[in-house]
Amino acid sequence: MPRTSGWVRGLSSWIWAQRTKILVVVLLLTLVAPQPVHGQLLGIDLAVIVTAIGGINTAITNVIGSGLQAISGALNAVNGLLTAIQSYFQNTIYPQVAIDRARGVVGAVQGIYNSIRSLANLNVASATLANPRQLEAVLLSRSAGSIGQVTGSFTRVYQAVPPATDAPAPMRDLIDMTDATAQAALKKSIAIDDAADRLMDASDQLAAEMAAAAPGTAPMVEAQAAAMLVKAHALTQSAMAEMFRIRAIDMANTGASLKFNANHASDTRRDFTNMFKK
Numbered sequence: 148m149p150r151t152s153g154w155v156r157g158l159s160s161w162i163w164a165q166r167t168k169i170l171v172v173v174l175l176l177t178l179v180a181p182q183p184v185h186g187q188l189l190g191i192d193l194a195v196i197v198t199a200i201g202g203i204n205t206a207i208t209n210v211i212g213s214g215l216q217a218i219s220g221a222l223n224a225v226n227g228l229l230t231a232i233q234s235y236f237q238n239t240i241y242p243q244v245a246i247d248r249a250r251g252v253v254g255a256v257q258g259i260y261n262s263i264r265s266l267a268n269l270n271v272a273s274a275t276l277a278n279p280r281q282l283e284a285v286l287l288s289r290s291a292g293s294i295g296q297v298t299g300s301f302t303r304v305y306q307a308v309p310p311a312t313d314a315p316a317p318m319r320d321l322i323d324m325t326d327a328t329a330q331a332a333l334k335k336s337i338a339i340d341d342a343a344d345r346l347m348d349a350s351d352q353l354a355a356e357m358a359a360a361a362p363g364t365a366p367m368v369e370a371q372a373a374a375m376l377v378k379a380h381a382l383t384q385s386a387m388a389e390m391f392r393i394r395a396i397d398m399a400n401t402g403a404s405l406k407f408n409a410n411h412a413s414d415t416r417r418d419f420t421n422m423f424k425k
Contacts, residue, residue: 253358260354264347278303286333289340297334301326321403328396335389342382349375 237243272287274280282300285293308323353375356368 250358253354257351257354257358260347260350267343267347286337287340288337289344291338291341294334294337297330297337301330301333305329317403317407321400325396325400328392332389332393335386339382339386346375346379346382 272280272283274283278300282297282304285296285300305326308319308326311319314322350372353368353372357372360368
């Protein structure tokens, strides 16, 4: 222990004696030694960043936030209006119960259409002989493509216009006109049957569309149905015109028969007068 104390006193005396040199060395080391460098992250002033972020947050809250709140309020108002409109359409204009009831009615009417179609397609053929059966098959074919077969089948059943050696010209004209009118009416009946089948097909399709149509598309289907109804009326008018023609030719035949009788009576009187003169 006494030795250690003596050593410390000796070192302190040496440092005190060399104090000037030691101070110079420390000063030089201080000037030459590199200064400590902070990393990039550590060199950033976090307080400044926090302050800037706080300013941005304040700006968003005060400037943009109020605008977003106004927009949100407007959107909520619009959403409420749309909900009210949708409720009005669903509960007042297009209530689901009424739509389902209408679709049920469409299905019931479709059943009536099907029964009418079955009645229209009943087999009413009644001819038993070969030529009449052939003509009847053509007339009941319900196909406009069979119209070209009417003339041949008609002639085989009702005979052709007699030649000039077998009947006078007025009589042949009357026969020819009567046959022409009859054939025209038969051809028209085939065309009307074909058109009626097509209208029935169209009505079936429209009925199916009406059963599945959304309320917004129903008016378009109704417009198509109205157009089809107009065509059906036009077809009815065409059939009625053909009936008028048949009635007109029947009346013309009656008038022609009276004229033939009058001419025959006139010829008979003339023959009797000439006979008595002799």
